[in-house]
Amino acid sequence: MTVVGSGVVGLTTAVVLAESGRRVRVWTREPAERTTSAVAGGLWWPYRIAPEPLVSAWALASLTVYEELAGLPEETGVRLVDGVHRGTRLDGLGAWAGRVPGLRAVSDGLAARLPVIDMPVHLAWLRERLARAGGVVEAREVSDLAAVPAPVVVNCTGLGARSLVPDPAVxxxxxxxxxxxxxxxxxxxxxxxxxxxxxxxxxxxxxxxxxxxxxxxxxxxxxxxxxxxxxxxxxxxxxxxxxxxxxxxxxxxxxxxxRHAVRLERQPLPGGRVLVHNYGHGGAGVTVAWGCAREAAGLAFPAA
CATH class of the missing domain: 3.30.9.10 (D-Amino Acid Oxidase, subunit A, domain 2)
Structure with a gap:
């Protein structure tokens, strides 16, 4: 199977699939260090992403993973750091906020100890973890998702989906x-x-x-x-x-x-093949990467 795109969403999805026993290759137009993910701020927080009910589950699933990865900060690039969201109120957030450990109101907003991800280090770690699971990353430009020669294709192209799908909503x-x-x-x-x-x-x-x-x-x-x-x-x-x-x-x-909402869905292709879309994460690709990756894997290979 082939994952198209090597940002944080693409690499995380590839890792989840490879560690479930699938043979995975990632096709990418540019290396991970040149993607939008590489210049992201890296603070875990649902920002400019919808729909909220789904985002809650994806973000919380990812938070659990990052809390574990913070045990090896130099290797994974993930640390737990204290801070304050000024002007933010609990009652202005979704249901997910009540399940964030230690998130609390303070005089000028909300305080919490949250994952901060050093993106260049984390992307390199994801690539190495994928390699350990048998996955490969190849420099290949895709102009037609349906023409990718694989039984299952996962579209994690981010902004590239605007022209590739094409999807003008991105x-x-x-x-x-x-x-x-x-x-x-x-x-x-x-x-x-x-x-x-x-x-x-x-x-x-x-x-x-x-x-x-x-x-x-x-x-x-x-x-x-x-x-x-x-x-x-x-x-x-x-x-x-x-x-x-x-x-x-x-x-x-x-x-x-x-995008008005993350597109995470399964689309049939000719010949019994499958295309899974996983894009449109706005400013929160890092925040929801693991939750979305697991859902994409489930769409690619539904449980019998």
Missing amino acids: RPVRGQLVMVENPGITTWFTSVGHASDASTYVIPQPGGLLLGGTAEDDDWSLAPDPDTAAAIVARCAEVRPEIAQARVLAHRVGLRPA
Whole structure:
């Protein structure tokens, strides 16, 4: 069988399938380190993803896995880190929030100890775990999902599904980030204004302090904008003044694969073959990766 796409959703799905005894190959147009997943902030939290009832189950299933993986942070890239979501209230969240261990109201929002994933490390670890299970990753560009020569094809192409399926409901939500030297900050912080395309978040990663961010609908630009970067640093420095003097290490831009709802469904192909779609995860691909992977595996190979 073939999984198309090597972002966090594609690799996680391939791992789940390979570890269930399937012979899996991943076809990818570009290596994992060049996917949108590689530049994600990496904080576990359902963000810009629907539908909420399904997202709850997928996110909680993934949370359980990440809590286990945090036992080997240097290997898996997953750590449990304390932080605060400013301006967020429990009664404004879905049912999943009541099942997040330690999530609690504080004076300015919600506090929790949540998984923070160092995405380059985690993607490399997923690739190695897939190889141990017998899976292979091949550089292959796909122009027609139905033409992939496999009895089962799983479509994890993210934003690429817009042209490949084709599915015009998939659209980009541009996110720009700034990586700076960490002046000693050990906790994460977010403040998301849903009425604006600008937000404020600070996420400590092993390679530096990740500052964000933006959520610009239907913007395809992958070029970092200097004015946007300066505004990001300024917003974060209002929260933590020591950030103002931190040396900039890198600029990152990613295009979130947004959709009105995640598409996770089975589609028959000619000759008795099967196509399973697993895309449209918006800003929460990391958050729901394991839950969606398990459901995709069940759709690919339904229990008798």
